[in-house]
Each structure stands twice: as structure tokens, then as C-alpha cells.
Amino acid sequence: xxxxxxxxxxxxxxxxQxxxxxxxxxxxxxxxxxxxxxxxNSNSVLVALLDSHYTELAELVEKALxxxxxxxxVGKHNLTIFAPKNEALERDLDPxxxxxxxxxxxxxxxxxxxxxxxxxxxxxxxxxxxxxxALTHHFTxxxxxxxxxxxxxSGEKFIGSAKVISPNAVDRPDGVxxxxxxxxxxxxxxxxxxxxxxxxxISAVKPEGAPEVDPRTHRLKKPAPPVKPGAPPVLPIYxxxxxxxxxxxxxAPGPGxxxxxxNGMRQxxxxxxxxxxxxxxxxxxxxxxxxxxxxxxxxxxxSEGYVLTVLAPNDEAMAKLTTDQLSEPGAPExxxxxxxxxxxxxxxxxxxxxxxxxxxxxxxxxxxxKVLAQEADGSVRFGHSxxxxxxxxxxxxxxxxxxxxGIDGVLFxxxxxxxxxxxxxxxxxxxxxx
Numbered sequence: 001x002x003x004x005x006x007x008x009x010x011x012x013x014x015x016x017q018x019x020x021x022x023x024x025x026x027x028x029x030x031x032x033x034x035x036x037x038x039x040x041n042s043n044s045v046l047v048a049l050l051d052s053h054y055t056e057l058a059e060l061v062e063k064a065l066x067x068x069x070x071x072x073x074v075g076k077h078n079l080t081i082f083a084p085k086n087e088a089l090e091r092d093l094d095p096x097x098x099x100x101x102x103x104x105x106x107x108x109x110x111x112x113x114x115x116x117x118x119x120x121x122x123x124x125x126x127x128x129x130x131x132x133x134a135l136t137h138h139f140t141x142x143x144x145x146x147x148x149x150x151x152x153x154s155g156e157k158f159i160g161s162a163k164v165i166s167p168n169a170v171d172r173p174d175g176v177x178x179x180x181x182x183x184x185x186x187x188x189x190x191x192x193x194x195x196x197x198x199x200x201x202i203s204a205v206k207p208e209g210a211p212e213v214d215p216r217t218h219r220l221k222k223p224a225p226p227v228k229p230g231a232p233p234v235l236p237i238y239x240x241x242x243x244x245x246x247x248x249x250x251x252a253p254g255p256g257x258x259x260x261x262x263n264g265m266r267q268x269x270x271x272x273x274x275x276x277x278x279x280x281x282x283x284x285x286x287x288x289x290x291x292x293x294x295x296x297x298x299x300x301x302x303s304e305g306y307v308l309t310v311l312a313p314n315d316e317a318m319a320k321l322t323t324d325q326l327s328e329p330g331a332p333e334x335x336x337x338x339x340x341x342x343x344x345x346x347x348x349x350x351x352x353x354x355x356x357x358x359x360x361x362x363x364x365x366x367x368x369x370k371v372l373a374q375e376a377d378g379s380v381r382f383g384h385s386x387x388x389x390x391x392x393x394x395x396x397x398x399x400x401x402x403x404x405x406g407i408d409g410v411l412f413x414x415x416x417x418x419x420x421x422x423x424x425x426x427x428x429x430x431x432x433x434x
Contacts, residue, residue, distance in 0.1 A: 045175030046070055056089035064110045078122035079175035082159055084183045100193050109189045115142035116186045125167035128157050144186050233305045237342040240304050242297050264302030268295050271397040271404050278396055283318035291332050302401050307344035309403040317409045337366035344403055347394030350380050369413040383411045
């Protein structure tokens with residue numbers, strides 16, 4: 001009776017053992033199927049990479065859309081990831097190369113670069129070659145080989161030319177991460193970057209047009225020689241001036257560009273505001289700002305490095321201008337051009353010049369007319385006897401680039417005054433005939 005009970009108990013234990021083994025085998029198959037389906041364990045090397053201090057590499061993996069590819073790979077192979085330190089991707093990397101990798105059109109190059117840092121096999125620090133003679137080569141996920149070497153004397157490990165600074169920084173059942181000193185760049189990605197950079201340099205070359213001819217001299221315009229920042233311009237001021245005024249004068253080109261060294265527009269605004277606040281020069285300011293585009297052109301010239309001296313007629317002098325003198329196309333511009341000297345002169349410098357030489361002729365922006373200056377009554381008188389004007393308010397504005405001197409009359413070239421006299425004589429002789 002006892003023997004039969006013992007046999008039945010033994011049979012029951014045997015059946016229980018068989019069922020447990022089948023259950024564990026089913027669990028293993030289920031877990032392997034789960035890994036093959038793409039689900040990652042929390043103890044995976046990929047999770048460790050995303051949570052590690054190699055944040056720059058982890059961000060690049062996410063930007064390159066490689067997480068799903070690596071999840072499928074880690075289910076089939078152990079992975080060895082060579083992770084560059086953050087400084088190698090932040091400060092040590094060429095900014096132009098980093099911009100190339102992050103462009104949307106270069107996603108393939110970024111993926112190739114990152115897969116070049118991953119080997120589908122487990123390489124521990126103990127299995128690393130210990131000398132430069134015993135080299136080992138491994139294929140990466142980008143189908144390009146990397147070379148592993150070591151230094152027996154110092155114990156240092158290298159992958160290509162990059163030094164391994166943290167061997168086995170992360171060790172997981174399905175992979176290992178080694179920290180390296182610099183980024184590994186495969187030849188294919190470097191070639192793509194070189195091709196793109198050469199194409200950009202070729203496309204940046206501007207086509208050369210036909211040679212320009214100077215309308216005044218009818219000769220070819222020569223390119224201006226390079227000028228150091230802050231140095232005075234080499235070309236005369238007339239070459240930098242805007243084209244002559246038309247029926248509806250358009251604004252001159254505004255300041256801006258690599259050759260400008262001063263903020264001319266700000267200085268022109270300052271001297272116009274000084275004219276208004278000084279009092280008695282509102283008409284001059286109105287012509288510069290509202291009736292013409294001369295304020296913009298003067299700002300551009302000063303930005304280019306030129307200096308100007310403005311002989312500003314006061315309001316009493318401007319009120320004497322007739323409608324005929326201002327109604328012709330471009331007349332206000334021509335009048336103001338004759339009052340702008342392309343030099344920097346102050347009341348003291350002009351007075352010393354006329355006292356020493358008696359009479360001095362200054363160039364004006366109204367080419368080829370010049371304005372005559374001479375000493376009179378302890379001051380400076382501009383123009384000729386009939387249409388002269390005295391230096392009335394000296395040094396209204398002086399900043400080293402623009403000088404404004406107030407005068408009590410409007411100046412005209414002597415040729416124009418002769419033409420006006422001839423016109424009046426003709427009118428006087430024609431009237432009796434009628």
C-alpha cells in the first residue's frame with residue numbers, strides 16, 4: 001500500500017516538472033518574439049544611450065530618425081557604440097560641417113555618419129588589441145570598416161585616430177558604449193561635404209558684365225583700388241554721386257554695404273536738426289528733406305568716407321528766390337549743389353586762407369562751377385560782387401565729416417547771372433517792337 005502511494009507521488013512530480021519546463025520554454029519563445037517585434041527592454045543599451053551624458057550624440061540619433069533601425073538591430077545583435085564626448089560635437093566640430101549635417105537635404109549623410117559609430121558585435125575593453133601591430137577591423141552598420149588599435153606601453157586604446165577616453169562607459173546585456181575623444185567621419189560623408197562646398201563656391205561666383213564707360217570722359221571705368229577702413233576715398237566725389245535729377249527726382253541709394261565706414265545718415269539728420277533748432281534756416285532744411293533727395297545722397301556720400309562743407313543760406317535769402325528759379329526741373333538740386341563744397345572747412349580755416357591768398361576758389365558739387373571766397377570786412381565773402389553772400393553764422397555744425405556755415409545770400413554761378421541779364425535785355429527790346 002505504501003509502495004503504491006510512493007509510485008503515484010513520484011509520477012505526479014515528474015508530470016509537474018515536464019509542465020514547468022514547457023512553460024519556461026514558452027516564456028523564452030515569447031520573450032524572443034517580443035524582442036524581434038521591436039520592443040526594447042528598459043535595460044537595453046539604447047535606453048542607456050538616451051539617458052547617458054552623451055546628450056549631443058543622442059540628439060543626433062533622434063534627428064536622424066535612426067531609433068527604429070537601431071531597435072530592430074539590437075534584437076538581432078549585440079551593439080558596440082563609440083560615443084564622442086559632447087565637446088567634440090559642440091565646440092571642436094567645424095561649424096560649416098555641422099551646418100551641412102543638420103540641413104534637411106543631407107539626412108542620408110547624417111545617418112551614414114552616425115551608423116559609422118556602431119558595430120553590430122560586442123567589443124569589450126578586454127578584447128581590444130594591445131598594440132599597433134595587432135590591428136583589428138570591424139564592419140559598422142554603415143558598411144564601412146573601422147580600425148581598432150592599442151598602445152601596449154601606455155595602455156591607451158584607439159579607434160582610427162580617435163582615442164578611447166572611457167572604455168566600457170556603459171555596459172548592458174545587449175551592448176556596450178565606449179566614450180571616444182572626437183567624431184569619426186567616414187570617407188563617403190567627407191566626400192559629400194567637399195562636393196557640396198565646391199559647388200557652393202562655384203555658384204557664388206558672380207558673372208562679369210560688359211565694361212562700364214564713364215559718360216563724362218568716354219573712357220572705361222577702372223575698378224577702385226582697395227581702401228583700408230577709415231581711410232579717405234580714392235575716387236573723386238563726383239564718381240560716387242547719384243545720377244543727375246530728373247523731372248521727378250528719385251531718392252539716391254541709401255547707405256549700406258561692406259565699404260561704408262561711417263553712419264552718414266545719422267550725421268546728416270543731426271546737422272539738419274541743428275539747422276532747425278538754430279533758427280532761421282528752415283527753408284534750407286525743407287529743401288534738403290522734402291523737395292529733394294539730397295539729404296539721402298549726402299548721407300550716402302558721408303557713409304562712403306567723403307567730407308562736405310555746406311554753405312547754408314538763411315530764410316531771408318531763400319525768400320528772395322523767384323518761382324521761375326525753382327520751377328525748372330532739377331533747379332533746387334542744382335542750387336544746393338553749388339552750396340556744397342567737397343572739403344571739410346571751418347570758419348577759421350576759410351578765413352585764414354582768404355587772408356593769406358586774397359581769393360580762394362572752392363570746388364562745388366555742381367561740376368564744373370566753383371565758388372569764389374575772399375576777405376571782406378573781417379569776414380569771408382562768397383561769390384562775386386553782384387551776387388555775393390557773407391559768412392553770417394559761422395560753424396553752425398562741425399563734426400569732422402560735415403561742416404555747416406550760415407550765409408546771408410543765395411549763390412549762383414557767374415554764367416547763370418549773365419544769362420539772366422541777357423534774358424531781361426531781350427524782353428526789354430522786344431516789348432517796344434510789339
